[in-house]
Amino acid sequence: MAEKLTKRPLVLASLVSSMFMAAIEGTIIATAMPNIVADLGGFSLYSWVFSSFLLMQAVTTMIYGKLADLFGRKPIFIIGVIIFLLGSILCGLAPTMGALIVFRLIQGLGAGAIQPIVTTIVGDMYTVEERAKVQGYLASVWGISSVIGPLLGGIIVQFIDWAWIFWMNIPIGIIGLIGVIIFFHEEVDTERKSIDYLGSSLFFIAISCLIIVFVQAGTSWAWISPESISLLLIFVICTAIFLWHEQKATSPMMPLALWKNKLIVIANIATLLSGMITLGLSSFLPTYVQGVMGESAIVAGFTLSTLSIGWPISATLAGHLVLRIGFRLTAFAGGFALFLGTFLFFLLDADKGPIYAGISSFIVGVGMGLSSTTFIVSIQNTVSWYERGVATSLNMFMRIIGSAVGAAFLGGILNMRLNHFYQQSGEDLEIANTDMLLDEGMRETISPETLASMQDGLTYALHTVYTGLFMIGTLTFVILWFFPKVTIEK
Structure with a gap:
């Protein structure tokens, strides 16, 4: 397909701008949420502003991937970006928290198309030597957006209005649309297509139910509840x-038949597990640095941002490594970095300080960059054009599901162990009191004895979480021993 495409640098620039738009939406809103809640109310719905976006993105990613294989990448990409921009406009106009959640669902409906189709178009446009490097650049977009997203969100909220967090997508999205419409050309088979409506509907319902359980159970509902x-x-x-x-x-x-391909099975299982690791760190590392080490939110942000720095650097490096040492050894190197990074977190204690946590986080980021780029490029290298969209989307879907499972599984462990500690110690404390540890002003109002007990409880509970992360990291490393040796098809 590569020779059919024209103006590759302009198409790539358009794809990168679209990818940046979808990627930054996940991080930029976090800084703005206190202002949004102050404006719209509805604090009890706070988590659903994030979850609704993730839910819709997860349940549509695979469907868009299949549609792109049937009707071509270009029309599905255009539809996805238009839906995303419509959702962005509506989010900025939301009068209530409930309306914002509905509009975030629309945004997620569009976002489900953007990342997998962008990655698939790159797979179509470039040879495997070029593809490995360009996929590394795309990974850099995610790393950069996760670092500057919270900062940009803070600036917009302070100097303009939170609505512009959503409206800033409009010019970026239009640039991406125009570039792809004008400069991207593809040949698609014009014969009548058969759409699997029943399969898509069943998949949509099944995954929606699963993610709603992950979001609600353990917080709003008990795990063993009728809901x-x-x-x-x-x-x-x-x-x-x-x-x-x-x-x-x-x-x-x-x-x-995709699940009969050993490479795809190994890559997807490892992607699911690494998704659990990433969200586990993102969710709980700031809590450890602030609550246990007593550091500020800025320092906590630094320890996590190193993951976002390590990821794009190693993703770009992976593009060169797969050509020199092959897919298997590059994936194995990524698995080893994940094993080493999670082992360092297993050894983490308050005395080691935030720099140790930041270095450990960086090593996990290196593992993610090496492995994720290798998985995408190797998968695209082993399937035909007619399966590339759905195979790429399946890998991304596994990461989203891994993130949802990781958040629920590790969050459940944290709550269970914290409760157990408080019951054993005989202290009259509840999990809700932990919020006070994360607020510097409130922390100063707690008596030294109670503060020490709360920090001990959080240390105890989070050590169990990091033990869980280390076990997941070890399992990922072991699974990658079975990654097949693949010849690079030029």
Whole structure:
């Protein structure tokens, strides 16, 4: 397909701007949330502003990938960006927190197309030697956006208005749209296409139920509650029917033959596990640095930003390494870095300080960059044009699900161990009191004895979380021993 495409630098610039728009949306809103809550109210719905976006992105990523294989990348990309921009305009105009959540769903509906289709177009436009390097550049977009997102969000909130966090997407998205419409050309088979409506619907329902359980259970609902059990039951039933249907469908939404490819299976399992590691660190490292080490939010942000620095550097390096030492050894190097980084977190204690935490975080970022770029390029190298969209989307979907599972699983461990510590110590404390540890002003009002007990409890609980992360890191490393040796097809 590469020779059919024209103006590759201009198309790539358009794709990078679109990718940046979707990537920064995940981090820029975090800084603005206190102002949004102050304006709109609805603090009890706080987490759903993030979760609604993630939910819709997760359930549509695979569907868009299949549609891109059927109808071509260009029309699906254009539809995705237009929906995302419409959602962005509406988010800025939201009169209530409930409306904002609905509009974030629309944004997520568009975002589900952007990342996988951008990555697939790059797979189409470039040879494998070029592809490895360009996928590294795309990974850099995510690293850069996660570093500057919170800072840019803070500036916009302080000097303009929180609505511009959403409206700034409009010019960026339009530039990306124009570039792809004018300069990207592809040949798509014009014969009548068969769309797997039933498979797509079953997948949508199953994954929606699963993610809602991950978001709500352990916080709003108990894990063993009628709501959680009912949704998990719907997930199991819909998944079973989906798998049965996909075997018979003319043009299945998820070709099950992909799961017979050893490379894809290993890459996707490792991606799921590494997604758990990334979100586990993002969720709990700032809490450790602020609550246990007693450092400021800025220092906590530094320890996490090193992950975002290590990721793009090593992703770019991976583009060169796969050509020199091959996919298997590069993926293995990424697995070793994840193992080493999570082992350092397993050894973490308050005395080691934030610099140790920052270095450990950086090493995890190196592991993520080396492995994620290698997975995408190797998967795209082993499938045809007609499966490249769905295969790429499947890998990204596994990371999103890994993030959701990781947040729920590790968050559940944290709460359980913290409760256990407080019960054993006989202190009249609850998990809700932990909020005071994360507020520098409130921390000073706590008596030294209670403060010490709360920090001991948080240290105890978070050490268990980091033990869990180390086990996941070890499992990822072990799985990558089985990554097959693949010849690079030019």
